Amino acid sequence: MKFEIYSGDWLTQPCDLLVVGVIAEKKKEADVLFVPRGDAKEFNDALGGLLAEAIRDENFHGQKGETLMMQTQRILPAKRALFIGMGTRDALSLEQIREVAGTAILHAQRVNAKIVQFVVDAEISFVAKEYARAVTEGALLAAYRFVKYQS
Numbered sequence: 001m002k003f004e005i006y007s008g009d010w011l012t013q014p015c016d017l018l019v020v021g022v023i024a025e026k027k028k029e030a031d032v033l034f035v036p037r038g039d040a041k042e043f044n045d046a047l048g049g050l051l052a053e054a055i056r057d058e059n060f061h062g063q064k065g066e067t068l069m070m071q072t073q074r075i076l077p078a079k080r081a082l083f084i085g086m087g088t089r090d091a092l093s094l095e096q097i098r099e100v101a102g103t104a105i106l107h108a109q110r111v112n113a114k115i116v117q118f119v120v121d122a123e124i125s126f127v128a129k130e131y132a133r134a135v136t137e138g139a140l141l142a143a144y145r146f147v148k149y150q151s
Contacts, residue, residue: 010039011046014077016042016113019104021086021097024062034062039119040083047075051083062086064096069107078117082107094126094134101138109143 010018020039036044044051050073055059060068064087072078084100086092101118108116118130118135120128 010117010119011042011076013117014116015117016077017104017108017116018072018078018081018119019100019113019116020081020083021091021100022062022083022117023086023092024064025088034060034083034085043076043081047072051081053100061085061115064091065078065099065103067107069111080111080113094130097126097134097139098138101135102142105139105142 020043022034022040024034034040036051036055040051045108047073054068054070058068060066062083062085064085066085068083070081070083072081081129082104084103086100104116104118107113114141120131126134
């Protein structure tokens with residue numbers, strides 16, 4: 001597995017799976033759907049509102065561990081996008097970032113994605129080095145398969 005870190009316009013980068021971690025509202029009511037903001041809003045705008053429509057259709061709240069995968073309809077260079085709920089901002093930790101990365105890799109394997117791009121939200125207050133390390137650790141742990149004694 002190869003990891004690369006770069007900065008730039010993530011909407012123009014080709015990949016098989018674009019992973020966007022989303023932060024939920026503090027309200028826990030079941031009727032409060034995730035509202036695209038930040039990176040998710042950019043994505044929604046680029047797709048002409050398709051993300052907002054998918055959020056309504058799938059009843060996506062952005063709670064911890066909740067996922068929403070969608071095709072980009074060839075509007076963007078990324079083939080698919082995966083939105084993973086990271087819970088509320090005050091409960092966010094590096095361990096949670098690892099879990100998000102692990103979840104993303106499991107979804108990537110399921111759809112046979114070779115190039116996975118993680119979008120780092122500018123609003124997340126971790127040092128970039130810590131965030132990158134947590135994503136790498138979570139991805140490697142999720143992708144690991146012990147096959148030595150399998151026949």
